[in-house]
Amino acid sequence: MKLTVVGGGSTYTPELVDGFARLRDTLPIEELVLVDPAEERLELVGGLARRIFARQGHGGRIVTTADLDRGVEGADAVLLQLRVGGQAAREQDETWPLECGCVGQETTGAGGLAKALRTVPVVLDIAERVRRTNPGAWIIDFTNPVGIVTRALLRAGHRAVGLCNVAIGLQRKFAGHLGVAPADVHLDHVGLNHLTWETGVRLGGPSGEDVLPKLLSGHGDTIAADLRLPRPLLDRLGVVPSYYLRYYYAHDEVVRELRTKPSRAAEVAAMERRLLDMYADPALDEKPALLAKRGGAYYSEAAVDLAAGLLGGSGSPYQVVNTYNAGTLPFLPDDAVIEVQATVGPTGVTPLPVPAVDPLFAGLMANVTAYEDLALDAALRGGRDRVFRALLAHPLIGQYAYADTLTDQLIAHNREHLTWA
Structure with a gap:
């Protein structure tokens, strides 16, 4: 089995490699290819990746290359984890929206739109090259904003599934609270990428006992603290929202916080410099503890599970994925991309039925x-008016004066990445 990671020079790749090494019985990789145009950085990451495989006794071969076509040729699955513009672009996404009093964040609001406009054309070009080289490959998208990027891939006819680590992170935390194995926890997870709610927590599978009320009663304070939302709100909602819902439920509070501290991008950039220094040490043969602060917890486990399921391995029968709605949520278009539990197999993913969703x-x-x-229309066709319409429609913006100003800011900060600007 050959698996290719596009964006393999990411400092987070050793977490992924560690998961591939630990879970090799679930996903028996014979060749892992790390593709990245940043060759110096790629060699540092690739060197550590090879040492991790060696330390854990994995016999697979690790190849590094800047040649995308070579890297994806013959791949069974291609995992996308790229960041167009790097942390510098992310820092802009997180700062200029604050000037209008709007949240600055890399996956939602004006910053999220900027990332989508930079990313969708690049991802579609990569996917077309994968299709030309190896039309049978599955594309697993971990590149944000996952919902929009996955929708672009599916609309273009690619064999694509979107992946996020929010659900698996909550599953692991809930399992710890309940004192059970993570595999015993099934989430009634519903929504869009980075806009989800856990409406049930079941033991043993989709038809198991719902212990969400027990979980909120016994561990509500801890869960609320993790989400940075007030406990009474969780009690009133009766569900566990994703931590991204804080940008909606406490928008003005978040904006005040963001205006008084360094951006997350600046923190991550500093962390990445330290990590690359560590990766350069030929004695390092395991992922460093600092990597846990980089973000993306349990991403490797989720990626292994999804790839194994798609490729006929022993992945979990039910997994949270991003895929076409196709009637699952009747209040959304069929071609909307939703994030829900689904069955996963070599023929693709099929969402499980979802009970009626609260109008809230x-x-x-x-x-x-x-x-x-x-x-997505703005990302595919460009144009100031399309950017303005998207910003005006976003519930975190919604006012024409803000949308107008943010449109100009977005274009000014991203001109080098926008072919139409």
Whole structure:
């Protein structure tokens, strides 16, 4: 089995490699190819990756290359984890929206739209080259904004599934609270990427006992603290929202916080410099503890599970993925990309039935879906008016004066990445 990681020079790749090494019985990789145009950085990451495989007794071969076509040729699955513009572009996404009093974040609001506009054309070009070289390969997208990027891939006819680590992170935390194995926890997970709610927590599978009320009663304070939301809100909602819902439920509070501290991008950039120094040490043969602060917890486990399921291995039968709605949520278009539990197999993913969704959540999903439709249109066709319409539609913006100013800011900060600007 050959698996290719595009964006393999990421400082987070050793976490992924560690998961491939530990879970080799679930996903028996014979060749792992790390593709990245940043060759010096790629060699540092690739060197550590080879040492991790050796330390854990994995017999697979690790190849590094800047040649995308060579890297994806013959791959069974291609995992996308790229960041167009790097941390420098992310820092801009997180700062200029604050000037209008809007949240600055890399996957939602104006910053999220900027990332989508930079990313969608690049990902589609990569996917077309994968299709030319190896049309049978699965594309697993971990590149944010996952919902919009996955929708672009699916609309273009690619064999694509979107992946996020939010659900697996909550599964692991809930399992710890309940004192059970993570595999015993099944989430009733519903929404869009980075806009999800856990409406049930079941033991043993989709039809198991719902212990969410027990979980909120016994561990609500800890869960609320992790989400940085007030405990009474969780009690009133009766669900566990994704931590990204804080940008919606406490928008002004978040903006005040963001204005008084360094950006997350600046923190990550500093961390990446330290990590690369560590990776250069030929004695290092395991992922360093600092990597846990980089973000993306349990990404490797989620990626292994999904790839194994798609490639006929022993992945979990039910997994949270991003895929076409196809009638699962009747209040959204069939071609909306939703994030829900699904069965996973070599023929693809099929969402599980979802009970009726509370209008409080359904309304926000419908609003953000409309924004994502406009955002994808802007990413595919460009133009100031399309950017403005997407920003005006976003529930974190919504005022024409803000949308107008943010449109100019977005274009000014991203001109080098926008072929139409």
